[in-house]
Amino acid sequence: MGSKAGKDQKKRIILNCFDMTCVSHQSSGMWRHPNSQAGRYNDIEYWTNLAIELERGFFDCMFIADVVGVYDVYRGTAAAALKDAAQVPVNDPFAQIAAMSAVTNNVGFGCTAAVTFEHPYLLASRLTTLDHLTKGRVAWNVVSSYLNSAALNIGMDRQMEHDERYDFADEYMEVMYKLWEASWEEGAVHRNKETGIFTDPKRVHPIKHEGKYFKVPGFHLGEPSPQRTPVIFQAGASGRGRRFAAEHCEAMFILTTGPEHAHKVTNEIRDVVEKAGRPRDAIKIFTLLTVVTGSTDAQAQQKYEDYLQYASPEGMLALYGGWTGIDFSKLDPDEPLSAMDNDSLRTTLESLTEDGGKNVSVRDVIKERCIGGLGPVLVGGPEKVADELERWVDYGGVDGFNLAYAITPGSVTDFIDYVRPELVKRGRAQTSYAPGTLREKLVPRANGSYTADDHPATKYRGSLVGEESVDDDTTDSPWAEAATPFHAH
Numbered sequence: 132m133g134s135k136a137g138k139d140q141k142k143r144i145i146l147n148c149f150d151m152t153c154v155s156h157q158s159s160g161m162w163r164h165p166n167s168q169a170g171r172y173n174d175i176e177y178w179t180n181l182a183i184e185l186e187r188g189f190f191d192c193m194f195i196a197d198v199v200g201v202y203d204v205y206r207g208t209a210a211a212a213l214k215d216a217a218q219v220p221v222n223d224p225f226a227q228i229a230a231m232s233a234v235t236n237n238v239g240f241g242c243t244a245a246v247t248f249e250h251p252y253l254l255a256s257r258l259t260t261l262d263h264l265t266k267g268r269v270a271w272n273v274v275s276s277y278l279n280s281a282a283l284n285i286g287m288d289r290q291m292e293h294d295e296r297y298d299f300a301d302e303y304m305e306v307m308y309k310l311w312e313a314s315w316e317e318g319a320v321h322r323n324k325e326t327g328i329f330t331d332p333k334r335v336h337p338i339k340h341e342g343k344y345f346k347v348p349g350f351h352l353g354e355p356s357p358q359r360t361p362v363i364f365q366a367g368a369s370g371r372g373r374r375f376a377a378e379h380c381e382a383m384f385i386l387t388t389g390p391e392h393a394h395k396v397t398n399e400i401r402d403v404v405e406k407a408g409r410p411r412d413a414i415k416i417f418t419l420l421t422v423v424t425g426s427t428d429a430q431a432q433q434k435y436e437d438y439l440q441y442a443s444p445e446g447m448l449a450l451y452g453g454w455t456g457i458d459f460s461k462l463d464p465d466e467p468l469s470a471m472d473n474d475s476l477r478t479t480l481e482s483l484t485e486d487g488g489k490n491v492s493v494r495d496v497i498k499e500r501c502i503g504g505l506g507p508v509l510v511g512g513p514e515k516v517a518d519e520l521e522r523w524v525d526y527g528g529v530d531g532f533n534l535a536y537a538i539t540p541g542s543v544t545d546f547i548d549y550v551r552p553e554l555v556k557r558g559r560a561q562t563s564y565a566p567g568t569l570r571e572k573l574v575p576r577a578n579g580s581y582t583a584d585d586h587p588a589t590k591y592r593g594s595l596v597g598e599e600s601v602d603d604d605t606t607d608s609p610w611a612e613a614a615t616p617f618h619a620h
């Protein structure tokens with residue numbers, strides 16, 4: 132039975148598939164299960180088939196995580212991570228998106244890229260390219276990263292301090308918005324074969340950015356893409372992370388333990404959004420969840436127990452070491468964890484229990500999170516799962532879910548075959564896609580494919596019209612009038 136609030140509101144549930152271009156994303160050891168295709172992550176057909184499957188189930192988006200660096204906190208080495216393929220080896224998350232978009236028409240692609248390790252001038256270009264090739268179906272999940280191993284390998288002594296990473300990210304966003312929204316005016320691109328003018332230089336402007344962290348004098352390399360600024364996702368939920376999200380994101384990815392916890396977290400986040408001067412519903416909120424389902428509760432439970440046989444505690448502890456910055460090998464397996472404040476994932480510890488992980492032991496983490504990783508696991512048949520999803524939405528205040536897999540692509544297929552029909556019956560799942568770009572489908576009050584008035588990118592759009600443009604001194608060139616100088620006789 133759905134909750135009462137659910138019957139009244141019938142809020143549509145947003146469904147994202149949560150994945151990563153690696154073997155073992157959230158659930159450790161499951162790649163060894165006979166039905167798992169996780170080891171095929173190098174095959175483009177694996178990704179294109181998954182994209183087609185997602186559209187069969189009318190999923191909104193594929194949310195692709197990416198982590199720079201390896202999980203080497205556990206026992207001070209990456210050995211456990213390598214043995215269990217715990218997010219290593221990992222491929223670039225962008226590459227398969229173009230192929231997935233070529234075999235689909237509607238599903239979106241939320242791609243993670245950290246601001247910490249790549250210059251904005253380069254990342255802006257990569258995202259614009261994808262937005263063109265997907266016809267406006269790209270979101271960027273803005274993360275500030277958390278693994279020290281990444282910082283070391285790009286030549287830093289250590290990663291930036293937690294809050295400074297967000298100051299850095301603020302300026303990063305400013306540069307991105309200037310490149311995407313300000314440097315190329317609407318109509319700058321003529322594509323005119325008669326005049327021989329592809330782009331009017333007078334309508335292309337250097338952004339002349341000079342800040343604490345970045346200096347970008349020129350203009351964006353790519354012409355404006357369908358959405359200009361891709362839909363902005365964000366993950367990271369410390370106080371500073373929430374302030375960043377409240378200002379910049381259009382959808383936020385959170386970790387919660389259940390509907391009660393979600394209720395508290397989503398209210399807090401929407402308060403911060405309001406304080407930042409945006410409507411409470413300006414951002415969509417997705418929570419991480421792994422669903423193990425079948426035709427009945429008993430069948431789902433059987434599957435879960437079957438999966439558990441393949442669980443890898445060492446792989447899980449490698450992941451948790453990176454996520455929390457804590458070497459679990461040094462802890463007594465039965466001692467409760469205390470909420471530790473470090474430069475890694477503060478949110479991870481907070482999400483283990485509502486009281487900040489104080490009563491959770493290492494042994495609990497292993498047992499409960501080998502499947503599901505950073506998020507909870509929901510085991511049940513269609514009605515039980517649908518009931519719980521509704522409670523998460525109606526009471527918990529989330530707009531949807533980032534559904535991680537236990538088995539890939541089996542978990543997605545099971546969700547589509549068992550849970551989706553029940554959600555459709557309850558009026559909770561979309562049965563067709565809204566037209567347009569990802570932003571048009573997902574973001575309330577968007578300006579068509581462009582950011583809404585309350586979004587900080589919007590104020591940059593057209594802001595350099597009438598300002599200095601690319602110096603056009605080709606008019607007095609002897610070649611300027613000769614549009615076709617070399618006639619074939």
Ligand SMILES: Cc1cc2nc3c(=O)[nH]c(=O)nc-3n(C[C@H](O)[C@H](O)[C@H](O)COP(=O)(O)O)c2cc1C
Nearest residue numbers: 196197198243274275276366367368369372477478
């Ligand atoms: C749900 C969730 C998902 C995240 N996904 C990624 C990711 O895919 N890649 C990454 O580098 N960081 C990821 N992060 C890390 C955040 O961007 C951020 O660096 C980290 O959470 C520390 O910030 P916080 O204390 O504000 O949470 C994620 C964080 C959360 C909470």
